[in-house]
Amino acid sequence: MTAKRGPSIEFDHYAPEFARDFAEGFVELRSTCPMGYTESHGGYWVASSYEYARRVLSDDENFTVERSADGKTGGKIIPTAPHAPSIVPGSLDGAAHDRLRQPLRPLFTKNYVETKLGPVVRGIANELLDGLLDRDEFDFENEFSLKLAVETTFEWAGLDVEDKLGVLLMLEDAFAIDPEAGTGRDALAVATSEQFGAAAEVVRELVRKRAAEPKDDAISHMIAPDTGLTEDEVVSLTLSVAAAGIRNIGASLDNMLLHLDEHRDLRRELIENPGQISKAVDEILRIYSPAPFVARTALADVEFGDIVVKAGDRIAALVGSANHDETKFPDPDKVKLDRRDGLHLGFGVGSHYCVGNLLAKMELRIALETILSRMPEFQVVREKTRRYDLVGTNNGFTTMTVRPKPISSENL
């Protein structure tokens, strides 16, 4: 285990430098060492080119998302959080994974997402803005993005609980995905295990209710006899989906707003051609990759050029870098509405490709349509906007202040 794995790199996804700038930060790493080994957090490989990152994510025969049998090593985050419950089906491979994922598929098709949930999202976005547009400024992350994502996801599931945001925050701690927890994730998972148990019981009650009296929501569809899922599995799936998708939506919405604040020409173009908004959304997802770092564990020795990743080694796909790979995406830092460079890795790829990607894209598209039609002249107040200090798990914001109407020069 002490043998040098080489080529070694200075890298830590929980370092402040990592958070500073995706666009420029990884250019050198990608060109000089697309597969490098860092000693941080017990050691792991970093695949930073598009080709290598895609290979790591696609090759589920050689790379597993699962934790070791004792739960102490492996998994999708580094360092491992042994005390966190598993997010399903994302933390499983093979048949066990497919069995849990298959029943989710009909609940995330384009048709289901657009016709059933589209109007819901539009309603939530409008209602939230109704309460915000008269204000001089508001916290876009906490009063719009996060609420939109929470309301939509809970509505999808059919989770009609009182304190939705409270439930979400607790789930994030329990699952060890609190965006800012850094290396303290496992401690949080331990501290919240009791609350997690309580939340699971609340969901279990709902699952039983829906089993007896089905509604047209995800919980009802999952607990229906034809899926073959047990009550425990439906509870886990519901908690997992509620926890997994929300921050990525919030982060992407915030990044979108900041980008359109910096690029007024693009904003004008989207206001004039709302049909282009979905393309802009995909470009923002590529450029600001909400989940920039995704880990696996090698199951066998795998060659990348003349480098050999050994069985048992930890390895990460650096999505935030791969999505800026200039050999795949020329002029990578620019939103190009006519870009045809193929798949970005913002939703991953392979057997764990984000099952909710169409829901996410629809939410972002409708949110932006609503924002551009109701507050087309918004401004982001930079001095009252703060990105997370640590973005290794989520490339988002703790707060983002937005003025819905520009302040006229007389008032300054």
Add this chain to the structure above:
Amino acid sequence: VTHVPQVDEDACKASGACVNTAPEVFELEDVSKVVGTAPDDVLLAAAKACPKRAIRIVDQDTNLQIYP
């Protein structure tokens, strides 16, 4: 691009394996549809991932079947 995928819609059971392997090429509703293109190795991997062997890869120029 000379290689193109063709989905046998009667054989497709919408497992989603092709979408996961090549999200840039396939989209799923009741069955899988071809909506884009990708390099040959990605197309082949997607076809091989199909548990129903419902995806054929054909060379557009020669009309020859590359896979299966």
